[in-house]
Structures are given as C-alpha cells and as structure tokens.
Amino acid sequence: MKLVFCGTPEFAVPTLRAVLDAGHEVALVLTQPDRPAGRKMELQVPPVKRLALQRGLRVLQPERIKSDQELRGTLEGIQPDAILVVAYGRIIPGWMLELPRFGNINLHGSLLPKYRGAAPIQWAVAKGETETGVTTMRLDAGLDTGDMLLEERIPIGPDTTATELFAQLSHVGVEVVLQTLDGLAKGTLTGRPQNHDEATLAPLLTREDGKLDLAHRTAQEAYNRWRGFYPWPGAHATLHGKRFLVHRMHPSSADLKLVPGELDWSTGELLVGAAEETLLVLDEVQLEGKPRLAGINFVRDFQLHAGEHLD
Known part of the structure; x- marks a missing residue:
C-alpha cells in the first residue's frame, strides 16, 4: 500500500519500521514538532522522526492540522491508500479521515471499548487489570469510537509497570497492523462496531x-x-x-x-x-x-x- 504514517513517541517506532520492512510505501511521515525538554530545555527530536530520517522518508511536523491548507494539498496529492495513526498525539480532522480509500487506521493500546483516550496503558495498569492488548480501528470523528478491525490480547503481570507494558504492546502491535493492512488489501477484513455501553475512559494524566x-x-x-x-x-x-x-x-x-x-x-x-x-x-x-x-x-x-x- 501507499501510506502516510502519523506517530511521535518510541511506542510508534516498531510499527513504522515493520511497515517499511514489509515493503509498504510510506510517502510521508507526520510527527509532532521538536520540543524542548530536560534541565537544559534542549530541543528533542521525536523518535519517529529519527527513524524516518534514517530511512530517507519525507517528514512534516505541523503545529496544527485542521486548518493547514498546505498539508491538505500535500496529502491530496499523495492520495494514500491508508493513513496509519500510532500515538500521534493529534486529533485527526474530518477532511483527513475522508481522504484515503481504506480510511485512517489507528493502533490503540487497549482492548476497545475499554480505555478510550490519551492514556490507555497507564489506566489499565492503575485499575488493576490482569489483561490488556492492542486494537486496530478505523478512526472516526469521536474519541476512539470507530469500528474495530483486529485485536491481540496479552496478560498483565501483578508487578508489571506501565513502562514495561508500553514496550511489550509496541511490539505486539506490529503484527496486528501488518495483518490489518493485509486484510484490507485483500478485502477479507471488515470492521465491527464497538459496544459503546461498555466504554471506559483513560484521560490524560495530571x-x-x-x-x-x-x-x-x-x-x-x-x-x-x-x-x-x-x-x-x-x-x-x-x-x-x-x-x-x-x-x-x-x-x-x-x-x-x-x-x-x-x-x-x-x-x-x-x-x-x-x-x-x-x-x-x-x-x-x-x-x-x-x-x-x-x-x-x-x-x-x-x-x-x-x-x-x-x-
């Protein structure tokens, strides 16, 4: 497939690497802008950007997406088959949701509809869950409310921390994304609606x-x-x-x-x-x-x- 990849932190790096190694064309990478961090407040390059530049990919770091007409023109010119969204940290606007024929495919760090929101991995551990996983889904205008495609479950150990779980799930998600893309390309995979009555929220931590x-x-x-x-x-x-x-x-x-x-x-x-x-x-x-x-x-x-x- 011809893809646009949207992601920022280390969690998204294994997926981008795997998609490239599987032979998919990543025509553009969108990631958040470099941000100052640490005691010296030096600009930090997002991990996804580092990998993208190593692989010679085109990278854009828009501050805003919804009203960025230049970005819209770029994406319309690419005409991607799908847009992959993995821990990007930005709300995807309607015009972008409607652009690719297979939609915007999100890798979410929970078993939807549980733990919709910005911090699903942290809240699953904090709530004492003994099982979690990843879900691929088609993004829609709601907060993680789109149709689910595939999922993979893993246990959470009694002493597992969210930091450890982040690393595990980032690798579990790789195969799920590849299978999702393969199923969409072959026409063997269709989404299934979430049961919104079972939804729980995982808000941004404070x-x-x-x-x-x-x-x-x-x-x-x-x-x-x-x-x-x-x-x-x-x-x-x-x-x-x-x-x-x-x-x-x-x-x-x-x-x-x-x-x-x-x-x-x-x-x-x-x-x-x-x-x-x-x-x-x-x-x-x-x-x-x-x-x-x-x-x-x-x-x-x-x-x-x-x-x-x-x-």
Missing part, C-alpha cells in the same frame, strides 16, 4: 493523579496506581509540609494495624497504613529537595519520630 490518598485507597490500589503512573505523575504525599515522593513500593502482609497515612519502621521496613487496615512498604522515597533513599535509611537520616503521618 499531577493530581499521583496523590497517594491512602485514606480512600487500599495498599493494593495504591500499588496499582504507582505501577500505572510511574515515573509521572508517580506517587506522592506530603510530609513535614514538603512533597514526599515514593519511587518504589509494594503491599505488605505485616501483622500491624496502622491508620491511613501512619508511618512505622518497627519491622525494619518503612511501612505506611492504607485504607481497610492494609499496609504498604515504602522501598525508596524522596523528600522534596533531597536525594532518593531506601525507606529505612530515610527514617534514620531524617530522624523520624513515632506517630509521623503522610498527608
């Missing part, structure tokens, strides 16, 4: 999502959210009026009763109480402006006193 809120979450629920949201927004609380970050944690089966937020280190580990009389081990922590420390070392270095609480 800093507030990382709040521990142990008064309302059990240790397992807090741990699941940390697995889903690390490294950002992570897991955080307040101690001595300062931001308190938890970099590693796990539920504990210690025979102690602590009220939510109460700290204890009598077992040789830094424990904190959570809802329903459950306990978390804080394996690695950091007080705002200070270095990261093992939980028990934090107790010693900061000379915590009995009865200390996280807020």
Whole structure:
C-alpha cells in the first residue's frame, strides 16, 4: 500500500519500521514538532522522526492540522491508500479521515471499548487489570469510537509497570497492523462496531493523579496506581509540609494495624497504613529537595519520630 504514517513517541517506532520492512510505501511521515525538554530545555527530536530520517522518508511536523491548507494539498496529492495513526498525539480532522480509500487506521493500546483516550496503558495498569492488548480501528470523528478491525490480547503481570507494558504492546502491535493492512488489501477484513455501553475512559494524566490518598485507597490500589503512573505523575504525599515522593513500593502482609497515612519502621521496613487496615512498604522515597533513599535509611537520616503521618 501507499501510506502516510502519523506517530511521535518510541511506542510508534516498531510499527513504522515493520511497515517499511514489509515493503509498504510510506510517502510521508507526520510527527509532532521538536520540543524542548530536560534541565537544559534542549530541543528533542521525536523518535519517529529519527527513524524516518534514517530511512530517507519525507517528514512534516505541523503545529496544527485542521486548518493547514498546505498539508491538505500535500496529502491530496499523495492520495494514500491508508493513513496509519500510532500515538500521534493529534486529533485527526474530518477532511483527513475522508481522504484515503481504506480510511485512517489507528493502533490503540487497549482492548476497545475499554480505555478510550490519551492514556490507555497507564489506566489499565492503575485499575488493576490482569489483561490488556492492542486494537486496530478505523478512526472516526469521536474519541476512539470507530469500528474495530483486529485485536491481540496479552496478560498483565501483578508487578508489571506501565513502562514495561508500553514496550511489550509496541511490539505486539506490529503484527496486528501488518495483518490489518493485509486484510484490507485483500478485502477479507471488515470492521465491527464497538459496544459503546461498555466504554471506559483513560484521560490524560495530571499531577493530581499521583496523590497517594491512602485514606480512600487500599495498599493494593495504591500499588496499582504507582505501577500505572510511574515515573509521572508517580506517587506522592506530603510530609513535614514538603512533597514526599515514593519511587518504589509494594503491599505488605505485616501483622500491624496502622491508620491511613501512619508511618512505622518497627519491622525494619518503612511501612505506611492504607485504607481497610492494609499496609504498604515504602522501598525508596524522596523528600522534596533531597536525594532518593531506601525507606529505612530515610527514617534514620531524617530522624523520624513515632506517630509521623503522610498527608
């Protein structure tokens, strides 16, 4: 097929590489503009752009799509058979949806209709799901509401983080996309509508999502959210009026009763109480402006006193 590929982060790189290696023509790559990042705020090149330039592909990085008449003219001149969209980070306008004969094919990081939205992988882990996968679908004007084409399921381990799952799903998606393109080309694949009554949302993450809120979450629920949201927004609380970050944690089966937020280190580990009389081990922590420390070392270095609480 003649394709236009839309993608930005590392998640999309394996798919672009596989499509090229399978012999498809990628006439144009659309990716987000280079953005400043890091302490020095140096411009960072999107991973998809790096691969595209290595392969000698034409790359455009429009700030806006809907009203970009030059881009529209370019795409109409290409007349692609399909537009592939993998973690592009932009809403596809109506004129672009209608352009290719096979439509705009999106690789989505969940088993639709579950977890529609910007952060499906993170929310699936945070909600304690034991299974997820990828779905190819035809984009329409809604938020991940288009007809589904193919899917592939994989288990989520009890300690799997979203970061690990991103890497797994990016490779699982490769074969699903190739099979989707093959089925469309042969006319053997047709879409099936989603059951909108079963839809759940996976909205863009905010800093507030990382709040521990142990008064309302059990240790397992807090741990699941940390697995889903690390490294950002992570897991955080307040101690001595300062931001308190938890970099590693796990539920504990210690025979102690602590009220939510109460700290204890009598077992040789830094424990904190959570809802329903459950306990978390804080394996690695950091007080705002200070270095990261093992939980028990934090107790010693900061000379915590009995009865200390996280807020």
